[in-house]
Amino acid sequence: MFTNRDLEQFKAMGVDVATVESQIDRFKTGFPFLEIVNFATNGKGIVVVDSSEHDKYKAIWDEYCKTEHSVVKFVPASGAASRMFKDLFEFLQGESNLLEKDSIKVFFDNIEKFAFFEDLNKMCIEIKGNDANSLILKGQYAAILETLLLKDGLNYGGLPKGLLKFHAYKDKNRTPVEEHLVEASQYARISDGKAVLHFTVSPEHRSLFQNLIDLVKIEYEKALGVKFDISFSEQKKKTDTIAVDKDNQPFEDGDNLLFRPGGHGALIENLNDLSSDVIFVKNIDNVVPDKLKGEETFYKKILAGYLVDIQSRIFQYLNLIDSGVYSREELLEVLYFLQDDLNVKNPETKYLEDAELVLYLQRKLNRPIRVCGMVKNVGEAGGGPFFAVNEDGTVSLQILESSQIDLTDPQKKGLFASGTHFNPVDIVCAVKDYKGGKFDLIDYIDQNTGFISEKTKEGKALKALELPGLWNGAMSDWNTVFVEVSLETFNPVKSVNDLLRKEHLS
Structure with missing residues (x-):
């Protein structure tokens, strides 16, 4: 069933063939309630x-x-x-707008209460040329979320919660x-x-x-x-x-x-x-x-x-x-x-x-x-x-x-x-x-x-x-x-x- 390449992959992972075979069998049989x-x-x-x-x-x-x-x-x-910011990602990707979801409006209305706001504000000034509140007044919500979530900013969408x-x-x-x-x-x-x-x-x-x-x-x-x-x-x-x-x-x-x-x-x-x-x-x-x-x-x-x-x-x-x-x-x-x-x-x-x-x-x-x-x-x-x-x-x-x-x-x-x-x-x-x-x-x-x-x-x-x-x-x-x-x-x-x-x- 498995090629030599497969067996080498298992060996590198520390997985034995019997374990892989039992997992495949489990897909076929499912788990009992x-x-x-x-x-x-x-x-x-x-x-x-x-x-x-x-x-x-x-x-x-x-x-x-x-x-x-x-x-x-x-x-x-x-x-x-990333799941913490699901609604914000949807907004950033154009799948929703500010008025469609209360969660997005709540986020922006209370943005200064978040513990990360100080870091976010500084980063907005640095890479967007305006502080967060100025961007909000201009309706540039996406700019704030890009700064918060993406790699070029704070990267909160790509980090683990613990950080x-x-x-x-x-x-x-x-x-x-x-x-x-x-x-x-x-x-x-x-x-x-x-x-x-x-x-x-x-x-x-x-x-x-x-x-x-x-x-x-x-x-x-x-x-x-x-x-x-x-x-x-x-x-x-x-x-x-x-x-x-x-x-x-x-x-x-x-x-x-x-x-x-x-x-x-x-x-x-x-x-x-x-x-x-x-x-x-x-x-x-x-x-x-x-x-x-x-x-x-x-x-x-x-x-x-x-x-x-x-x-x-x-x-x-x-x-x-x-x-x-x-x-x-x-x-x-x-x-x-x-x-x-x-x-x-x-x-x-x-x-x-x-x-x-x-x-x-x-x-x-x-x-x-x-x-x-x-x-x-x-x-x-x-x-x-x-x-x-x-x-x-x-x-x-x-x-x-x-x-x-x-x-x-x-x-x-x-x-x-x-x-x-x-x-x-x-x-x-x-x-x-x-x-x-x-x-x-x-x-x-x-x-x-x-x-x-x-x-x-x-x-x-x-x-x-x-x-x-x-x-x-x-x-x-x-x-x-x-x-x-x-x-x-x-x-x-x-x-x-x-x-x-x-x-x-x-």
Whole structure:
């Protein structure tokens, strides 16, 4: 099926033939829908931490950071900002006019409120010969957008979100990268005064991220009294997936076969390369200015403290089982913990003999752990918390996207529509076992999840394959806990005008 040239291409990418063949088969078979039992909500799959326990979990986390543990903040940051400016690009390309879309009018009416306005204004003077307001008065809107979005100007349409100026302050304006540094200093600082951050970036932008860090790192260390350890990685070429044509044959791109990035699920490889005891995961664009960081820090410490508490109980039970000295009542206590606290349900356990029950408990407890913040559903597109049936017949908590659920089934569609909470990607992970060894996270991916989409290249139709999502199928076989967090902690920037919301303005 493959030529020698193809095999050389696979070798250069670090991809084996069996993987490519399985991807092509997946285009033919598709991905099965996941069976959902119910949506998770308060008291049924989602923990609501009582205010009387807030201090308890914050104290657990603060104490943990004082001991010899390692903590890292993992930030997927390769996302391009081009989608933020979709409406502005349409206007610039003549596909709409100022009066057709409210979003365009709102942008120009509020242009001075954006943190990047100062840079934009200077650039307009430099390359257009007039400041931004003068250009607006003359009706030269396209000139402003050319300066903002294109390479000859600020190139905001070609940069990743992490490098755009989001928030304005009296002394300087900050990018999301800088806001993540400030955040990390408040809840991810460990006993030696160090805060560790890891950003995943695209290869073409890595040097720009590094330049920004080199420029601001010392300044923030002095201001915050912290030492930053900052690293970068790129999505691995071996995680790219082959594209096919309408007949499910490999799509040819010149002399080579076309491979495309496998989506954010590919970042499980990057996450797997980290060996810290606790890993915070948060998207690059979900940041707030300092006025709201107290709320952010409060809930991050609650989530992390809850993780440490759950982990200590898991370790306690696994050590008990390892000892071989336990009663039937103690085994039942462990089982009830698995069912009630970790929400892993299995109707077959009542038929298991003690020896079988022990093996089952060991297998289910000794897995990576994640505590995921969940916010009240406000109509955002994306995944939500559900009880889903696993391949082994057990039921557990999963974060699912609509594409993973059979919405042609009225019952499933009803469950999906009735969901009360939304996944803001606010996750704290523990990736080491009770003996101190690191889990191989690749072993816990559900390969039967993923997504097939239709794309084009140079006018030719193709089909693309996305790997199991990072917080969906890639973490499917983890022990999962959902904890409700304040909606104020969820402030993503999907459109440039989101920066005009009160949460993002000074």
